[in-house]
Amino acid sequence: MPVIKLFANLRKFAGAKELSVMGSTVGGVLGALVGQNLQLRAAILVDGIPGPHVIITLNGHNIVDLNTAIDEQDVIAIFPPIAGGQGE
Amino acid sequence: MAGWLEKVLEIDLSTHTYKIYPLDMEMARLFIGGRGIGARLLWDMVGPNVDPLSPENVLIFTNGPLTGTGYQTSNRFSVTTKSPLTGTVLDANSGGFWGMQFKKTGYDAMIVRGKSEKPVWIEIKNGAVTFHDASELWGMRVFALTKKLGQDNNKRNVLCIGPAGENLSRVAAIMNDRERAMARGGPGAVMGSKNLKAIVVEGRERPVIEDPERFKFLLYETRKLLAASPLTSQALPEFGTVVLMNIMNNIGALATRNHQQTQFEGAEAISGEELTEKYLVKNAACWACPIGCTRISKTEKVEGEGPEFESTWAFGAQCGIDDLPAIIEANALCNDLGLDTISVGSTIACAMELSEKGYMDSDLRFGLADMLAPTIEAIASRKDIGAELADGSLRLATKYGHPELSMTAKGLEMPAYDPRGLQGQGLLYATSNRGGCHMRGNMIGLEVLGLPKLIDRFQVQGKSAFVILNQNSNAAIDSLVVCKFTNMGVADEYFARVLSAVTGIQYATTELIKAGERVWNLERLYNNREGFTTKDDTLPPRLLNEAPVDGPSQGWVSKLDPMLKEYYRTRGWDENGVPTKQKLTELGLADLV
Numbered sequence: 001m002p003v004i005k006l007f008a009n010l011r012k013f014a015g016a017k018e019l020s021v022m023g024s025t026v027g028g029v030l031g032a033l034v035g036q037n038l039q040l041r042a043a044i045l046v047d048g049i050p051g052p053h054v055i056i057t058l059n060g061h062n063i064v065d066l067n068t069a070i071d072e073q074d075v076i077a078i079f080p081p082i083a084g085g086q087g088e
Numbered sequence: 089m090a091g092w093l094e095k096v097l098e099i100d101l102s103t104h105t106y107k108i109y110p111l112d113m114e115m116a117r118l119f120i121g122g123r124g125i126g127a128r129l130l131w132d133m134v135g136p137n138v139d140p141l142s143p144e145n146v147l148i149f150t151n152g153p154l155t156g157t158g159y160q161t162s163n164r165f166s167v168t169t170k171s172p173l174t175g176t177v178l179d180a181n182s183g184g185f186w187g188m189q190f191k192k193t194g195y196d197a198m199i200v201r202g203k204s205e206k207p208v209w210i211e212i213k214n215g216a217v218t219f220h221d222a223s224e225l226w227g228m229r230v231f232a233l234t235k236k237l238g239q240d241n242n243k244r245n246v247l248c249i250g251p252a253g254e255n256l257s258r259v260a261a262i263m264n265d266r267e268r269a270m271a272r273g274g275p276g277a278v279m280g281s282k283n284l285k286a287i288v289v290e291g292r293e294r295p296v297i298e299d300p301e302r303f304k305f306l307l308y309e310t311r312k313l314l315a316a317s318p319l320t321s322q323a324l325p326e327f328g329t330v331v332l333m334n335i336m337n338n339i340g341a342l343a344t345r346n347h348q349q350t351q352f353e354g355a356e357a358i359s360g361e362e363l364t365e366k367y368l369v370k371n372a373a374c375w376a377c378p379i380g381c382t383r384i385s386k387t388e389k390v391e392g393e394g395p396e397f398e399s400t401w402a403f404g405a406q407c408g409i410d411d412l413p414a415i416i417e418a419n420a421l422c423n424d425l426g427l428d429t430i431s432v433g434s435t436i437a438c439a440m441e442l443s444e445k446g447y448m449d450s451d452l453r454f455g456l457a458d459m460l461a462p463t464i465e466a467i468a469s470r471k472d473i474g475a476e477l478a479d480g481s482l483r484l485a486t487k488y489g490h491p492e493l494s495m496t497a498k499g500l501e502m503p504a505y506d507p508r509g510l511q512g513q514g515l516l517y518a519t520s521n522r523g524g525c526h527m528r529g530n531m532i533g534l535e536v537l538g539l540p541k542l543i544d545r546f547q548v549q550g551k552s553a554f555v556i557l558n559q560n561s562n563a564a565i566d567s568l569v570v571c572k573f574t575n576m577g578v579a580d581e582y583f584a585r586v587l588s589a590v591t592g593i594q595y596a597t598t599e600l601i602k603a604g605e606r607v608w609n610l611e612r613l614y615n616n617r618e619g620f621t622t623k624d625d626t627l628p629p630r631l632l633n634e635a636p637v638d639g640p641s642q643g644w645v646s647k648l649d650p651m652l653k654e655y656y657r658t659r660g661w662d663e664n665g666v667p668t669k670q671k672l673t674e675l676g677l678a679d680l681v
Binding site: 005007008011052053057059060061062077079080081082083084 | 322536
């Protein structure tokens with residue numbers, strides 16, 4: 001099964017750093033991940049799509065199309081809004 | 089005029105005298121304050137024949153028209169000088185409390201010239217300047233000195249150098265309010281070369297605000313915007329800047345082991361999540377900042393501010409070290425000794441690679457966390473191996489016949505983001521006026537974080553326009569002076585409105601950004617006058633020729649050449665990277681050349 005890696009406060013909401021979730025597209029896996037977890041859903045999705053500044057990567061490459069197909073060995077990473085890099 | 093205090097303080101350390109004269113208000117209108125006024129003053133005062141560590145170099149401390157007004161993050165100030173590390177124009181800015189207090193002493197700018205015969209510290213109290221003997225303070229570390237001179241965040245603030253600055257390390261920082269740093273490019277060495285140990289400020293003046301009602305409204309609006317943004321209200325306070333570690337590693341753009349790789353297997357162990365879970369004590373904030381990104385962390389040996397992402401990376405991934413307590417302690421040690429964490433970490437990494445490859449005889453090896461603290465101590469004291477590392481990685485690598493192993497642009501050590509996986513970031517480093525730096529405009533927002541929108545990080549064509557926009561905007565923000573994190577919740581338009589409300593001069597957003605462009609072009613002219621040319625707008629050969637063999641950036645090198653050509657054209661510069669007469673006329677700079 002594809003592995004989903006979670007970061008920042010998503011770990012607290014999911015109770016895990018990473019999970020294996022069934023699905024054949026990024027969107028399918030995402031739907032299965034948030035399932036009934038309302039905190040996780042609220043942190044990732046807005047009106048059923050990833051919220052502003054939520055970053056989803058597939059094997060390290062940014063994903064904007066949730067219909068992107070995935071296979072068993074793929075790794076999806078999900079980051080909630082994060083910031084930095086402008087401190088002196 | 090409102091906003092500015094219209095006064096410049098000029099101190100001559102050679103004679104222990106000072107004079108006060110009016111600020112040129114036409115210059116203030118065009119260059120605003122902070123970095124902008126600093127660059128304009130430096131242009132007149134320090135030419136190409138001046139050794140940065142000679143008495144003829146100057147330190148120009150500047151605040152801006154927003155400093156001390158109470159506008160969100162209006163705590164920052166700048167120092168401008170000729171860099172002893174790079175030979176370029178240098179400005180570094182810092183937050184905390186000192187900038188606000190400096191404004192309260194009644195000056196927009198303070199120019200420090202000459203060299204004191206003996207160590208000295210300066211006290212500026214309600215506008216008057218007193219010179220104190222610092223012979224007994226010479227050698228003191230930053231934390232103890234800051235306390236001894238009476239640091240009291242809202243009343244009396246201390247800026248100083250540590251032993252690294254005294255020993256003229258070209259990677260020495262100027263520290264303020266104990267743990268805030270004006271770090272990059274070695275301004276601490278300039279202060280040390282003048283025998284100036286500290287500047288303590290205490291004041292009561294308040295800047296006049298031209299339109300208080302409009303200002304109050306904008307203060308309210310900004311508060312709402314910062315509270316509404318998940319970045320400034322949640323992401324930065326909750327995990328701090330170190331939260332970038334995992335994402336940079338995930339996308340294969342985390343420079344590792346002196347940029348030999350782009351992913352670090354130990355990234356999780358030194359991540360923001362790990363820092364928060366195991367070492368975070370509490371958050372802290374600079375004056376008038378509702379964001380509060382500062383982290384107070386604690387190990388068995390130290391408790392203090394930081395480390396920020398770049399510092400954690402420099403002692404972590406760049407040195408192949410995944411021992412977070414050792415990294416926290418290395419960061420605290422640099423603060424106490426007055427050193428730039430990025431340059432120190434990357435210089436140690438360079439020495440590690442030189443040693444592993446047999447070019448240099450030392451015990452330094454990637455992954456050896458126990459080597460960090462003694463090496464940092466040696467750098468600050470210029471003893472043993474520190475004598476070779478104290479002047480940065482380019483001088484070190486050149487000495488051993490391998491300058492290509494210095495991960496610098498124009499001699500300044502680059503931060504964490506590997507340009508092979510971030511094409512725009514590479515262009516940014518190569519064209520930065522103070523050398524390899526992420527603070528002159530950062531492409532991470534656009535290329536990684538989707539701020540405001542995500543663009544393709546591997547795309548080459550068209551990148552220059554984004555880089556230029558960021559550079560101009562950052563130069564304007566550095567001239568106000570406010571914190572760039574504010575810009576994550578508040579658009580440039582708001583800064584123009586606040587500047588107008590404070591000063592009474594109506595700045596459209598385009599005029600504010602044009603002021604940033606003016607500053608950028610002036611800095612470029614300065615570097616051109618110093619002899620820098622297009623050949624200096626480059627990156628280490630490793631980043632141009634050696635593609636990562638695995639990870640998401642596999643197969644990519646920085647495609648700098650086509651981006652650079654496009655950049656010069658878009659800037660309105662000629663093919664040699666020199667601003668054209670037309671561009672300089674448009675910016676009101678034609679009379680300078």
